[in-house]
Amino acid sequence: MASGVVIVGAGPAGITVAELLREHDREVAITMLSSEPHPPYAPPAMADHFLTGREDTLFWKGRDVCDRLNVHYRASTPVKSLAPQAHGLTLADGSVLNYARLVIATGGGLYAPVAGHDLQGVYNFKSLSAAQRLVDGVRAGRIRSAAIVGAGFIGVELALLLQDLGVTVTLVEMEDRLMWRMLDPETADIVLEIVRVRGVEIRLNTRAEAFTGDREVTGVKLDSGEELDADAYVAATGVRPAIDWLKGSGVETNWGVLVDDLQRTNVADIYAAGDVAETKDRMTGERFVHAIFPNAVAQARVVANGLLGFEVPYEGAESMNSLKHLGVEVMAVGSQTGQEELRSRNDGALRKVFLSDGRIVGFRLVGDVRGAGVLRSLMLRRVEVGPFHDRLLDPRLGATWFSGNVPVHASSF
Ligand SMILES: Cc1cc2nc3c(=O)[nH]c(=O)nc-3n(C[C@H](O)[C@H](O)[C@H](O)COP(=O)(O)OP(=O)(O)OC[C@H]3O[C@@H](n4cnc5c(N)ncnc54)[C@H](O)[C@@H]3O)c2cc1C
Secondary structure: OOOOEEEEOOOHHHHHHHHHHHHHOOOOOEEEEOOOOOOOOOHHHHHHHHHHOOOOOOOOOOOOHHHHOOEEEEOOOOEEEEEHHHOEEEEOOOOEEEOOEEEEOOOEEEOOOOEOOOOEOEEOOOOHHHHHHHHHHHHOOOOOEEEEEOOOHHHHHHHHHHHHOOOEEEEEOOOOOOOOOOOOHHHHHHHHHHHHHOOOEEEOOOOEEEEEOOOEOOEEEEOOOOEEOOOEEEEOOOEEEOOHHHOOOOOOEOOOEEOOOOOEOOOOOEEEOOOOEEEEEOOOOOEEOOOOHHHHHHHHHHHHHHHOOOOOOOOOEOOEEEEOOOOOOEEEEEOOOOOEEEEEEEOOEEEEEEEEOOEEEEEEEEOOOOOHHHHHHHHHOOOEOHHHHHHOOOOOOOOOOOOOOOOOOOOOO
């Protein structure tokens, strides 16, 4: 017998759906499942948690959030498959859980297109459980050196964390710069220098061909033929939507779960939100998975509204990130190129604004991120910036700075 709303996944997307739904509906039965043993947590707060022991940002809604919301939370309960005709989920223990309406919020798992990634002992930093295993090894003194494959956002964040915990870190990246998806070469160079000064050894233009070993990992083989030796080997090679359990269900997937503007899948009564969902990009309209926290929460709001009977379309995913652990503020928003590039560099601060067809399509700020909210707002609203073109690099760019009919808000990041 189908009953209530079932949310698969307890990340920022899942818990946001539960919270908003409960706020407006005290009666509906809500069940939330997580494959992990922890209360709902925010992955961006993990590094800080391991450094400082802080819990309030990690368990950002409170450890007791599910009790408070009267949500039946089933931790350590991975879902294995979905049968939409029966409105049923098969759980890892073989039991079936029925739903009236389903929210897919399983986020992303490690994407590791490197041979040997599944050998025993290859670590990752994609979930709290995985991260805890790695940090436990460091704290127990078993891990004094680490080789991290992949210098994207997570690889760099992890390298800095491990270095701060006293581990000697080598970071291997096949591209010619750090975080190449989000940083243009000049910004990436500044970040590279900061990370190097912090003590991380960085190998750019270096492809890891394989994690080596029989059953257990014993090294990382590089395209140069060299084999890295460390106490711990970490795959930080990317993130892929967790959709394996949807195989054969009829729910349409591409890289992620395909959804419409109301975050509905092609199957009745099934929604998807967060890193698992492939939505349209707010600027380009292309379908993409922009796996960042604010997008997950915004999509979850659309789902909650839908479950409550309100059709509030999703505005589209944004591409933006701010780096927290460098000791220098870095903000990367939108495209890293444009027909025109405005640039200023002084006193350790770099500002770059990319324009196409007279509109902002992206910007990078290092060292001084003032004005970011206004730049972002101008970008999202596709405002023609011709009249104030020369002032876009001014860090004092502020909400009250413009007047007249330019609708600008210094939105928070
Ligand atoms: C180290 C790190 C740092 C980050 N830093 C930032 C940052 O600074 N800024 C930013 O915007 N974003 C950051 N992100 C990305 C951000 O954390 C994600 O965009 C966000 O967590 C997505 O939320 P979600 O709910 O969609 O998925 P997730 O947070 O991945 O949650 C997925 C949930 O689904 C559960 N699950 C998965 N499969 C199953 C299954 N089969 N059955 C049951 N449950 C399942 C998991 O246990 C988990 O509870 C970071 C991510 C990481 C890993």
